[in-house]
Amino acid sequence: MSIRRQIKIKQLNDDLYLWLTVTIAVLIFSEAVWPGLVSAYLNLSFWLLFWSVSAILKVVFVNK
Amino acid sequence: MLIKLNRPVRWWFKQTKVARVLLTASLVGWLVLLYLASRPFGVAVYSLSSQSGNYFIHKFGPTERWSTSSPDLIMTGQPGYFFLRPTRPFNQAEITVTWQDRQPDTYLEAGILMDRANWQYQSQPLNHPGLNKLDWPLVTAGHHRLWQKTPVYQTWSEFIERLPNFSQLAVYNWSPSSTKSINLTGYRSHQVWQQLPGQWRGLQQIVTYLADDEQLAWRITVTSDSLQELTADERLVEVNITNSVNQRLWSEQRRLDDNQLEWLITAGPWSAGAYRLEIKASRQLLLKLATQQTVFGWQGQVWPVASADYHWRFWTDAPAIIAQTIQPASRQIILVNQRPLNLADTYQQYSIETLATSSEISLSGGDVQLAGSGIFSLQPTIFNPQWRRAGRLSVDQLAGFDFIAADYQPPVCRQHLCTATAKLSLAGADWQSGDGYQIMLAADNSHLSTVSPLVIQEISVKLRGASLWQFLRSLPRRLVNKLQ
Known part of the structure; x- marks a missing residue:
């Protein structure tokens, strides 16, 4: 794989990780301030699991 | 300050286009969630058609009264309960139930738990087969309906102005605000205490007659036979005295100390007539009763021990x-x-x-x-100053009266599916932390079982409350009230 392509993938990965982290932080804060605002419509546990898996993958594979 | 404001702006423009699009999508999604949770127009509708429930309508129970072999809403016993959990306060819940027609027909009511210590529900009718089958001449005014065996009244207002005798009229989900004054001829009060036998569990709704200048006099001794420690709510005993038009004349609350309470209730005198003594006590409490009244009875229920x-x-x-x-x-x-x-x-x-x-x-x-x-x-000799209630009477039993008056809308039935709505006020209803309001579906006298269940197609709840604009307008008043 070319370096340019690798940089592009790394950038996309960083963007997705940033989006997931910011979103999950906002959702957890919103739920803490207003119980039911998020959990009525979204499964927060599922989102947290998704975020945890992506964090592990990022540390293990991408940052290498 | 400007530098501080500039920092997030600079951070935003440092991000790639992809990240900015994703974060904007998240912001839009969050605003949608905020809209759904706050319902700025003051109306929310939630519905479901299976026992698994959702965030808003959940926890169907007790399990033995719902079918376990199917995820559908099938009631095999009654009453069944579920919880309603809106994301913000509302004033009224309109509960619409769609069910499959069954034989025998189902007496169905929806209620909301008002007082957990006494298990008091505020109920509204969904289906009354007796009234549905009654083919007498009918006078209607809004939701009010008057069935007449032989037509006497032309309009509802004429009926209100000239009410028939106690024995002629049965009422359902409604009672006249003006009642005829009751005077027991030959009644004489005598101020001698009589101890009632045994003990009496929980809530007491006692209807009694008082003569002119006669005081209401009851002596209660409250104890508990609960093996568990009583909660603060369960230790509370409240006494209310109301007159025949349901105006509260006297009210007081006391708590049990060391699992015991002695209370001498004296009130009045008032003008001669029927009065209701309500002793609100939890099921864990047993009451010994003594009274000076000679004409009295328990309204609706009695639980002797x-x-x-x-x-x-x-x-x-x-x-x-x-x-x-x-x-x-x-x-x-x-x-x-x-x-x-x-x-x-x-x-x-x-x-x-x-x-x-x-x-x-x-x-x-x-x-x-x-x-x-x-x-x-x-x-x-039964002293009943109340209008007879049509309750769950069959059409044959209703035929024993001359007039039936009700606040009732019959269900709409099409192709073996019936739909009816009950409007319940949420003001003062019991809110259970984490679960919400407890809603009851009662089908008394309908003999529900696994072989003859009630199949509910859908439960839909329309909630009405203050809009965002009304809430903002009420803010100054709320602040002033808080400061006072």
Whole structure:
């Protein structure tokens, strides 16, 4: 794989990780301030699991 | 300050286009969630058609009264309960139930728990087969309906102005605001205390007659037979005295100290007539009662408790009697007008219909709860100042009256599916942390079972409350009230 392509993938990965982290932080804060605002419509546990898996993958594979 | 504001702006522009698009999508999604949670227009509709529930309508129970073999909403026993959990406060819930027509037809009511310590529900009708089948001439005014065996009244207002006699009229989910004054001829008060036998469990709704210048005088001794420590709510005893038009004349609350409370209730005198003494106490509390009144009875339900060898005799004008016990030792065969009613299992309601205006009930020991739309009395002469309630009467039983007045909208039935709506006020309703409001679906007298269940197609709840604009307008008033 070319370096340019690798940089592009790394950038996309960083963007997705940033989006997931910011979103999950906002959702957890919103739920803490207003119980039911998020959990009525979204499964927060599922989102947290998704975020945890992506964090592990990022540390293990991408940052290498 | 400008530098601080600039920092997030610079951070935003440092991000790639992809990240900015994703974060904008998240912001839009969050705003949608905020809209759904706050419902700025003051209306929210939630519905479901399976027992698995959702965030808003959930926790169907008790499990033995819902079908376990199917995820559908199939009631095999009654009453069934579920919880309603809106994301913000509302004032009213319109509960619409769509069910499959069944034989025999189902008496269906929806109620909301108002007081957890006394298990008091505010109920509204969904389906009353007796009224649906009544083919008498009908006068309607809004939701109010008047059935007349022979037409006497042309309009509802004419009926309100000239009410018929007590024996002629049965009411359902409605009662006249003006009642005829009751005067017992030949009644004489005498200020002698009489101790009532045994003990009486939980809520007492006692209707009594007071002469001119006669004081209401009751002495209660409250104890508990609960093995567990009583909660603060369960230790509370509240006494309310209301007159025949339901105006509260006297009210007081006390708490049990060391699991005991002695209370001498004296109030009045007022003008001669019927008064209601309501003693709100939890089921864990037992009351010993003594009174100076000679004419009285228990309205709606009575729950006597005594040693196993004590023989109780009650008289009631309730056309249908429901009996149940929660104590295994109190399972027995009770006699209603010499007809046996076997209370074979605990926590199971057993009912018997009597077309008599006075029925005698015999039972031993007690801890048996008797309920019915009428008065339960320790004497054969039943004092009932209330209009007779149509409750769950069949069309044959309703035919015994000349007029039936109700606040009732019959369900709309099409292709074996019936739909009806009950409007319940959420003001003052009991909110259970984490679960929300408890809603009850009652189908008394409908003999639900696994072979003859009630199949509910859908439950839909429309909530109405203040809009965002109304909330913002009320903010200054709320702040002033808080400061005061």
